[in-house]
Amino acid sequence: MLINIDGKMCKGHAGETLMEVANRNNIDIPSLCYKKGFEGLGRCRLCLVEVKEGKRKKIVSACVYPIKDGIEVITSTDEIIKMRKDIILLLLLRSPENDYIKELAEEYGVKSPKKYKDQKNDDCILCGLCVEACEKLGTNAISFVYRGITKKVSTPFDDPSKDCIGCGSCAEVCPTNAIKLREINGTRTIWNRSFDLIQCTVCGNYYTTAESLKYVEEKLDYEEDHICERCKRKAMGSKFKESFQNIY
Amino acid sequence: MAKGIVIYPDKCTGCRTCELTCSFTKNDIFNPKDSAIAVLPYDEVGLQVPMTCLQCEDPHCMTVCTVNAITKNEKTGVVTVDDEKCIGCKMCVSACPFGNMTYSSRLKKVLKCDLCKGIPQCVKECPTDALQFKDLDGPLHKRKNIGDLFSDVFGEVSK
Numbered sequence: 256m257l258i259n260i261d262g263k264m265c266k267g268h269a270g271e272t273l274m275e276v277a278n279r280n281n282i283d284i285p286s287l288c289y290k291k292g293f294e295g296l297g298r299c300r301l302c303l304v305e306v307k308e309g310k311r312k313k314i315v316s317a318c319v320y321p322i323k324d325g326i327e328v329i330t331s332t333d334e335i336i337k338m339r340k341d342i343i344l345l346l347l348l349r350s351p352e353n354d355y356i357k358e359l360a361e362e363y364g365v366k367s368p369k370k371y372k373d374q375k376n377d378d379c380i381l382c383g384l385c386v387e388a389c390e391k392l393g394t395n396a397i398s399f400v401y402r403g404i405t406k407k408v409s410t411p412f413d414d415p416s417k418d419c420i421g422c423g424s425c426a427e428v429c430p431t432n433a434i435k436l437r438e439i440n441g442t443r444t445i446w447n448r449s450f451d452l453i454q455c456t457v458c459g460n461y462y463t464t465a466e467s468l469k470y471v472e473e474k475l476d477y478e479e480d481h482i483c484e485r486c487k488r489k490a491m492g493s494k495f496k497e498s499f500q501n502i503y
Numbered sequence: 504m505a506k507g508i509v510i511y512p513d514k515c516t517g518c519r520t521c522e523l524t525c526s527f528t529k530n531d532i533f534n535p536k537d538s539a540i541a542v543l544p545y546d547e548v549g550l551q552v553p554m555t556c557l558q559c560e561d562p563h564c565m566t567v568c569t570v571n572a573i574t575k576n577e578k579t580g581v582v583t584v585d586d587e588k589c590i591g592c593k594m595c596v597s598a599c600p601f602g603n604m605t606y607s608s609r610l611k612k613v614l615k616c617d618l619c620k621g622i623p624q625c626v627k628e629c630p631t632d633a634l635q636f637k638d639l640d641g642p643l644h645k646r647k648n649i650g651d652l653f654s655d656v657f658g659e660v661s662k
Contacts (some may be wrong), residue, residue, distance in 0.1 A: 258642040286659055290588075290590075291585070291589035292570050294587070313523060348567050388570075388592075390568050392571060392590070393569050422592040422593060422594065423591065423593070424590045424592040426591075427591025427592075428590050430592065455542035463593070463597055467594065470567075470594065471594050471598050474598075475566060475567065482602075483602075484596050484597070484599065484602035484605060486602065486603060487599070488543070488603060489543060489600060490542065490604035491554060492545075493545075495510070495512050495554075496550050496552055498513070499512050499552075500550060
């Protein structure tokens with residue numbers, strides 16, 4: 256299947272989305288909620304592009320649009336930029352204090368009018384990448400709760416989740432850094448739950464949660480010693496050392 | 504034919520050029536902390552041991568990765584991490600039995616040797632040939648090639 260993106264002919268196969276083809280050909284389409292390996296979520300809508308199919312043209316979200324043979328795609332027209340600016344304006348009104356959104360707004364020259372103000376000032380843009388990441392991990396600790404203006408990402412009933420393993424994937428994938436993971440004095444706090452971190456038996460540093468380690472053990476079917484990665488490397492190095500010092 | 508980095512601790516002077524080369528090629532910064540190779544000093548016996556990913560036959564990091572961000576190339580045997588697919592759960596860091604995988608929260612990615620697409624820069628820059636890029640054809644040959652000197656170490660690798 257051949258498609259034309261910004262004048263460049265790109266190969267793709269049935270079932271692929273426009274975003275996947277564009278990424279493979281190093282064509283940049285702005286987005287917040289797209290992550291490689293994940294199905295397109297189509298929530299941030301920043302990846303809008305114009306698609307010409309025969310005589311008809313339409314505006315679609317690149318991350319969820321399956322490609323068709325012979326379509327022509329333009330990633331940036333005046334109309335699209337105007338639409339993207341509108342979306343960024345809405346994001347900016349929702350998260351006026353967020354650095355990532357502010358940077359994006361500056362890039363597109365968007366300023367928020369003073370008369371509109373969102374009281375909540377939420378960093379989360381409800382893209383759902385964290386929910387997807389947690390699902391991929393198989394823990395399913397968080398999901399969207401409530402509807403409409405009260406919609407948010409949380410654990411069931413906002414309680415500390417039993418399923419959460421405290422790995423912090425949700426915080427890592429978040430495009431606006433809205434999820435807070437705190438690590439103080441050997442406890443990691445995330446989603447209202449505190450995890451006691453495991454101490455390395457060699458150096459005594461805190462390095463991971465007991466739940467994460469259990470997850471690894473289950474996957475590998477293998478009992479892990481409580482040794483951090485730095486001490487493991489040192490142990491391996493010592494073995495090299497021992498075998499070499501006998502030579503001389 | 505699979506090729507890999509062979510480490511000769513007796514030749515290493517501990518100059519740490521490999522660490523700087525690695526962090527510069529991979530992360531555009533001269534910082535040993537952002538390097539996928541680390542030199543461990545053993546001053547009491549006068550040895551320096553460079554440690555890096557051994558590209559295991561059956562990588563534990565690949566087994567635990569739920570998003571399939573870690574793959575092993577069947578031809579070259581190289582285990583690579585796709586940073587774009589990685590969700591940062593750090594399970595691979597805990598799973599690696601040799602501790603040759605580290606996570607940088609500043610760079611938001613896993614630091615792991617991928618042999619620089621077949622031309623390892625650390626080997627190229629090593630002034631004393633303590634790191635050599637050699638053919639390791641099959642597990643048996645791999646052991647014969649290096650195992651003469653430290654069979655106990657590589658007995659564990661092939662496990």
